[in-house]
Amino acid sequence: MIVKHATAADMAHTVGVDPEAFRKALRAAKLPRKRSTDWEVKIDSPSYSAMRTVLASLIRRKAA
DSSP states (O other): OOEEEEEEEHHHHHHHHHHHHHHHHHHTTTOOOTTTSOOOOESHHHHHHHHHHHHHHHHHHHHH
């Protein structure tokens, strides 16, 4: 089975959100990651779901 990964930048670009703003929101949400590493997660993992939740909140704020 091939495990696919997604980065914060990929996720942000896909929905038209600024990647820097997304990473800032991820840091504010205090999602765990190794310091000085990219926000890269396995698709369909709990971490991916958490990142999607943060991204959805940014989209809702942008639409309001």
